[in-house]
Amino acid sequence: MDGKISPPNTAALFDVHTHHPEKTTIGAKHSFVASGFSHESNEEVIAYSRKTGCLFSYGLGPQEIQREDRYPDLEKAIGAIEKQVENAMADAALRNRLVAIGEVGLDKHWGKTTAERERQFLALERMITLAGRHSLPLIIHSRDAESECIRQLLAAQALHASGGPRPSAVAHASGLRIIMHCFGGKLEEAKLAANAGWLISIPPQANSERKRIIKALPIESLVVESDAPYIGKTSEDTMKSAEMIARYKEMELEDVLKKTAENARKIFRF
Numbered sequence: 105m106d107g108k109i110s111p112p113n114t115a116a117l118f119d120v121h122t123h124h125p126e127k128t129t130i131g132a133k134h135s136f137v138a139s140g141f142s143h144e145s146n147e148e149v150i151a152y153s154r155k156t157g158c159l160f161s162y163g164l165g166p167q168e169i170q171r172e173d174r175y176p177d178l179e180k181a182i183g184a185i186e187k188q189v190e191n192a193m194a195d196a197a198l199r200n201r202l203v204a205i206g207e208v209g210l211d212k213h214w215g216k217t218t219a220e221r222e223r224q225f226l227a228l229e230r231m232i233t234l235a236g237r238h239s240l241p242l243i244i245h246s247r248d249a250e251s252e253c254i255r256q257l258l259a260a261q262a263l264h265a266s267g268g269p270r271p272s273a274v275a276h277a278s279g280l281r282i283i284m285h286c287f288g289g290k291l292e293e294a295k296l297a298a299n300a301g302w303l304i305s306i307p308p309q310a311n312s313e314r315k316r317i318i319k320a321l322p323i324e325s326l327v328v329e330s331d332a333p334y335i336g337k338t339s340e341d342t343m344k345s346a347e348m349i350a351r352y353k354e355m356e357l358e359d360v361l362k363k364t365a366e367n368a369r370k371i372f373r374f
């Protein structure tokens with residue numbers, strides 16, 4: 105993954121997930137979604153979006169919400185993010201910048217106990233409802249819990265399709281729009297997600313299963329991300345994800361950038 109990166113002249117990079125926007129130059133050639141994962145980081149991304157006009161998402165990550173010491177009252181913690189989203193939606197300057205709910209999801213790497221996993225599950229359930237209510241896509245974190253996540257999301261999607269039994273809760277939207285962020289699951293799981301119409305997001309980190317996934321899935325199912333500063337150092341490192349796709353799929357880098365940006369704009373309706 106080393107080597108010099110020279111961005112093509114005409115195509116733009118679209119990083120669907122970063123936590124490190126302040127290290128990034130926003131321009132015509134670079135779009136990104138600054139993602140929150142806690143009450144504090146949600147406030148940070150909104151402040152940054154007010155300053156720069158960047159896209160952002162509100163989240164409540166599983167590794168956060170599982171913590172009873174930080175969020176003793178689960179209902180209150182979920183209520184607070186619901187309120188944050190409502191406020192942003194009522195603000196003309198922010199409404200079009202809030203493009204997703206995320207990151208949210210399940211994490212069995214950090215969530216070891218039944219109680220922690222139960223909190224993650226309940227929070228995800230509510231975040232799916234929140235996304236449905238505002239017709240926003242979900243940015244899903246699924247570390248070591250890919251199959252559980254897919255199962256929960258497929259069940260929610262089936263509920264959407266049937267229109268019940270909680271029409272006022274989740275069935276508002278025409279369907280769930282989902283990005284499996286930094287997907288680390290197996291090819292079979294990636295196929296399940298792609299067949300459900302969801303997008304698989306590729307971070308700038310190579311491994312053999314990711315290579316299989318990139319080779320097997322159509323480019324229409326892929327987007328790219330930095331997950332900076334955790335995987336990429338900055339949002340610009342998303343270019344390494346695009347280069348990886350170009351190499352494994354034997355495509356021109358420019359076409360990868362165009363297609364992944366198109367996929368991102370479509371799901372974010374931006």
Ligand SMILES: [Zn+2]
Pocket residue numbers: 121123139207331
């Ligand atoms: Zn992340």
